[in-house]
Amino acid sequence: MTIIEIPADWPADEAEALAVQDELRGRVVLDEPGPAPGTGLVTGVDVAYDDERDLVAAAAVVLDARTLTVVEEATAVGRVSFPYVPGLLAFREVPTVLAALAALRGGPGLVVCDGYGRAHPRRFGLASHLGVLTGLPVIGVAKNPFTFTYEQPARERGAAAPLVADGEEVGRALRTREGVKPVFVSAGHRVTLDNACAHTLHLTPRYRIPETTRHADALCRRALKAITA
Template sequence: MTIIGIPAGWPADEDTARDVQRELRGRIELDEPGPAVGEGHVTGLDVAYDDERDLVAAAAVVLDARTLDVVEEATAVGRVSFPYVPGLLAFREIPTVLAALDALTADPGLLVCDGYGLAHPRRFGLASHLGVLTGRPSIGVAKNPFTFTYEQPGSARGDFAPLLAEGEEVGRALRTQPGVKPVFVSVGHRISLANACAHTLHLAPRYRIPETTRHADSLCRRALKEALGDSDRGADHLRKP
């Protein structure tokens, strides 16, 4: 398997990365409703790391938005492209994630990231970054709320509570299954928050986590093991961001 190198000119320090982040943030589109739920394709994106070898594996899994059946899968493995800096984690992953997306032949449709969009300290998480770079509608569905405050939503499926940053709603804590911990949904690019939540519910008919993320999580782990050439080893050396 080919290991993707770090692109020429890729930010190598915090100041440069923040400048890029600030410039791209100005391109986010927040006035579009986004694609209709259950139409076209949705693509789950996720990554796994091997810290010992400084590798990251990315997976892109296209689902039929109506049936949630897998349409196509693609992976890529690359060098970690940026140091670990909270708030700048997207810079570690994006070249490899874009390579996985580029390997698809099907239209990806809506991008669903295991991470954040506007629910980010500088309002520009991975979902926003990928949305702006690709021009596609995108959402972030995270397992944890990062640093933001929220009230517990009601216990029923579909109940939600605002995810707040200094009084601003930057996302929602959304209950995808009755009595189960919420997920944290935020807009990435070219979609409304209400529609992002509607998509998330549709993508999570049985489990807390959307099917997009479940498929992509499994696939990126397998891709990393294959790249290491050691499928018999346990998963202890594999790390999720």
């Protein structure tokens, strides 16, 4: 497998990365509803790291949005493209994620990231970053909370509570299974928060996390194991 190298124009330090975030954040579109849940295609993206070899494996798994069956998948392995800095994690993996998406034969439809969009200290997490660079509708569904204030939603499936930062709702804690801890949903690009939550519920018929993320997580781990075996 070809190793994706760090792009020549990629930010080299924190100051450069922050400047890129500031520039790209102005391109985020949040007033488009996005595709209707259960229609078209939906693609999960996720990454796995080999810290010893400084590699990251990315997976893109396309599902039929109505049936949630896998219709295509692709992987890519690349160099980790940025140091670990909280709030700048997208810069570590975006080139490899883009390569995995580019390897798909068809369009990905809606993209679901295991991470954040607007629910980010600078309102520009991985889901927003990926959306602006590709022009695709993207949402973020994270397993763990970031630095935001929220109340626990009610116990039933579908209950939600706002993620609040500086008095602004930047995402929602969403209960996808009754009595199980919530996931943390935010709009990334070209999808409203309401629709992002609706997609998340459609993608979680059996488990806490979306089927897109479950498939992509397993695939990127297999890809990393294959390249490091």
